[in-house]
Amino acid sequence: MLDALSEKFEKILKKLRGSGVLTEQNIAEAMKEVRLALLEADVNFKIVKDFVERVGKKAVGQEVMQSLTPGHQVVKVVWDELRAMMGGEKAGLALSSAPPTVVMMVGLQGAGKTTTCGKLARFFKQQGRRVLLVAADPRRPAAGDQLASLGRDLQIDVHRQDQAGASQTDVVRICQDGVRRGTDQGFDVVVLDTGGRLHVDDELMGELVAVKAAVKPHEVLLVADAMTGQDAVNMATQFHERVGVTGIILTKVEGDARGGAVLSIRAVTGQPIKFLGVGEKLDALELFHPDRMASRILGMGDVLSLIEKA
Amino acid sequence: MGWIQRLNKGLTRTRSAVRGSLDKLLRRSADPALLEELETALILSDLGSPVVTRTMDHLRQGLLGTNASQSHTVQTVLKQTLLQALAPATGPTLDDLITRGSKPFVILAVGVNGVGKTTTLAKIAQRLVNGGLKPVLVAADTFRAAAIDQLKVWSDRIGAEFVSHRHGADPAAVAFDGLMAAKARNADVVLIDTAGRLHTKSNLMDELRKISRVLKQGMPEAPQEVLLVIDATVGQNALVQARQFNQAVGITGLVLTKLDGTARGGIVVAIADELKLPVRLIGVGESAEDLQDFHPEPFVDALIGTPQ
Ligand SMILES: Nc1nc2c(ncn2[C@@H]2O[C@H](COP(=O)(O)OP(=O)(O)OP(=O)(O)O)[C@@H](O)[C@H]2O)c(=O)[nH]1
Ligand SMILES: Nc1nc2c(ncn2[C@@H]2O[C@H](COP(=O)(O)OP(=O)(O)OP(=O)(O)O)[C@@H](O)[C@H]2O)c(=O)[nH]1
């Protein structure tokens, strides 16, 4: 992911690195190119504008550090800002002191919720936690079977009470029952796999609101496909405004998505990106490191190690 | 709700942006700022830069020497340019192909993960059953958890024949069996569901080639249709997907899914324009009946609207 963007950044910053002195003029030129590069990577309009303004201002006002050339310093400003935009420090999943920790997965159809439930369950199991998966998607054909199959592979319990044509109250009840079972049977983590839905589907969004009100999850994780285009912003905004999201998991990151979604979703929700899905298998889950991602976008290992030391 | 209404609803956001600047253009003279605004709206609708550039060129030419009152040229030029770009996207309907094609007619669905392959095949099966034909659904996604069960649930619901092997079996072998079963049972259409795969994974693309090759051993002209399923909410990445899948297995038609959301829609035009591939079907919901043939004109109208 983000390869195209890093290529462009590399070119832009190489030009700057070549110049011994930084003038307002050449910074402005570079910022124009940065703006285009971000837009082409599907990063949202407004976010790009803010970003470019911030970087431009900081770069111009820079005190010259002795260890770095002026060009390097701009790279550092861009890197710092990219990192800040993606959430500064890395954010894992905190477990509640009063178990079970309830995690609710939400997102568009086909984003990767069910698969990611399995990945998270594996992640917690490896830490020695007891995990209960709850099949709360009675609509999609065999969604319950899919979760049950993942549970079997991982030897993790799956709570199911599928019935055809379940209504909203049923989904709420399934989740309540699942959480109750989690509490009664001493599970550490309960993960709720809800069905996919469009953010413009008022009724189905209402179902998530009802589930959330009924089970009061510790975490509501928005699962989003890294290939989502400009619409990522609307989607994330809607889920956040309607349901309230506490974190983001980006999936299918190992492909060649332009990755604008990473930057946009984080920026519009203000919520941290917690994990990346990097494959279809259950071990293909990575903790999200903003600094590593920023470095990957800039794609300049050598320069960055210099800068990190400065 | 009819499909045009649904499509219209899905494309509301795109249309209102394009419409806003268009309507201004229709009222005032075409100053550069307004044209730029329109250009931005078009870019944001995912049309991609080649189509946008061409459209704007045509527009500027069309507007040369005209005054504000004639600006309704804008509407016409825009519509014509988009329709032209979409011209390669209009081919025979799937129904026509099936009627004219040899029997059994083999359809292979391919695409990246989670775009709607399985659901689309179920929808096609439903349509065929409604039309009195006999389809066989073939579960050649032996990789994803419960992918086989998912297709089985659909086939029970629809009342279509179903062929599957065990989880983990060779997808090409399942596909071949599906074809043989279809012949034996005198079925009209074979619908082969494959696992989602990213176009960047060459070993998985090879697997598709193998499926296609093995099918030919059972029937030289098979698969008569290779449908690439594309999620319309994906941005410009869809173009890369189309290119790569086309190179690997030779795509003969496209299906655009999830057009009931807030997809920008313009990507349809971009793909048609670059790859000259016909859009066979569009998906506008999750149920079996939410499948439509693609018609360029209503689509363009949904994309850019009509003057108020
Ligand atoms: N390549 C890749 N595929 C993934 C990743 N995460 C999930 N998938 C695949 O994406 C497809 C959809 O995943 P699901 O987990 O079924 O998605 P979902 O959000 O539960 O789908 P619905 O319940 O239908 O809304 C499957 O083919 C998964 O294997 C990832 O990180 N990389
Ligand atoms: N809103 C909407 N949802 C759709 C449409 N088509 C499919 N879906 C949903 O998208 C999700 C994924 O659909 P699938 O048919 O399982 O996708 P797939 O491509 O077979 O997925 P994998 O086999 O995992 O790669 C499901 O929740 C479907 O109900 C559509 O046209 N509109």
Ligand SMILES: [Mg+2]
């Ligand atoms: Mg699911």
Ligand SMILES: [Mg+2]
């Ligand atoms: Mg499938």
